[in-house]
Amino acid sequence: MGKICVLRIGHRRNRDQRVTTHVFLAARAFGASEGVLSGDRDEPVLAGIGKVADVWGGGFLVCYAADWRRFLIERKSAGWKVAHLTMYGEDFEAGAKKLGNKNVVVVVGAGKVPGDAYALADYNLAVTNQPHSEISALALFLDRLFDGRGFPHRVDGKLRILPNKCGKVVVRGQNR
Numbered sequence: 399m400g401k402i403c404v405l406r407i408g409h410r411r412n413r414d415q416r417v418t419t420h421v422f423l424a425a426r427a428f429g430a431s432e433g434v435l436s437g438d439r440d441e442p443v444l445a446g447i448g449k450v451a452d453v454w455g456g457g458f459l460v461c462y463a464a465d466w467r468r469f470l471i472e473r474k475s476a477g478w479k480v481a482h483l484t485m486y487g488e489d490f491e492a493g494a495k496k497l498g499n500k501n502v503v504v505v506v507g508a509g510k511v512p513g514d515a516y517a518l519a520d521y522n523l524a525v526t527n528q529p530h531s532e533i534s535a536l537a538l539f540l541d542r543l544f545d546g547r548g549f550p551h552r553v554d555g556k557l558r559i560l561p562n563k564c565g566k567v568v569v570r571g572q573n574r
Contacts, residue, residue, distance in 0.1 A: 399544065400501040402430040403473070404536065407466045407515060408508040409437030420533050421506050422447045426458040428540035430504070433458065436466035437508060455555025470518045473503050480505060480519045483535045487522035490535075494542035497521070504539065506532045 404425035409418050418440070422433040426447070435444060439462050451458040463469040470480055479497055482505040483490070505515055516522050525535040560567040 399429075400499055401432070402501075402540065402543070403432040403434060403478075403503045404430045405434045405436065405463070405466060405469065405503050405505050406508065407436045407505060408511065409435055409440060409443075410508060411438035411440045414508045415440060415443055417533065418443055418508065419446060421536060422458075422460060423450065424533050424537045425504075425540070426451060426454075426456060428537055429544050430540065431458060433460040434463050434466075434469060435460070436463045436469065439464075453556050454558075457554070467514055467518065470503060470505070473501075474518070474520075477501065478503050479521070481521045481523055481539070482507075482511075482515050482519035483525065483532065483539055484511065484516070484522050485524050485527055485529060486516075487524040490523040490525050490539050491542050493521040493523040494539060497543060498545075502543070504536065506536055508532075 402425075404421065406418050406421050414437075418435065422443075425433050433447060444460055444462060447458070447460040451460070474480060478501040480503045481493060481497060484507070505519060507515065523539065525538050556570065558569045560569060
């Protein structure tokens with residue numbers, strides 16, 4: 399499997415903090431290796447996701463890119479494919495199959511997405527052609543992209559939750 403980067407474009411600091419945080423939480427939990435924030439620079443969001451990655455493990459990197467267009471052009475010139483998640487696109491399952499072992503930048507918009515995002519994307523993919531949450535779209539797309547194996551076992555964190563029918567079992571530290 400190639401590397402997966404989730405690029406959140408158009409972030410608005412005073413409006414999108416919670417949703418953007420959840421986009422990156424879903425990205426990390428479903429197997430992406432990197433998150434890139436573009437739009438308003440938002441240090442609390444970046445720091446919060448960095449702390450989650452540190453505590454729960456998995457090596458998820460998060461950073462800021464002032465110019466998302468330049469970021470996409472640079473990644474494309476390095477051989478990455480760009481998949482833009484939108485409700486106006488083609489079927490996401492077929493797109494996920496085509497992207498199987500490639501390095502992929504997954505574009506997730508906030509607010510109105512500029513037409514350039516559609517033009518720069520190799521694939522404009524719709525989880526449904528209905529209004530929906532970008533978080534659910536990302537989770538479903540990553541699940542299909544990883545062929546249902548997108549839940550990596552993150553064992554390098556400071557905390558880990560053990561599956562349990564009832565209650566919480568949290569393992570702390572290195573002795574697990």
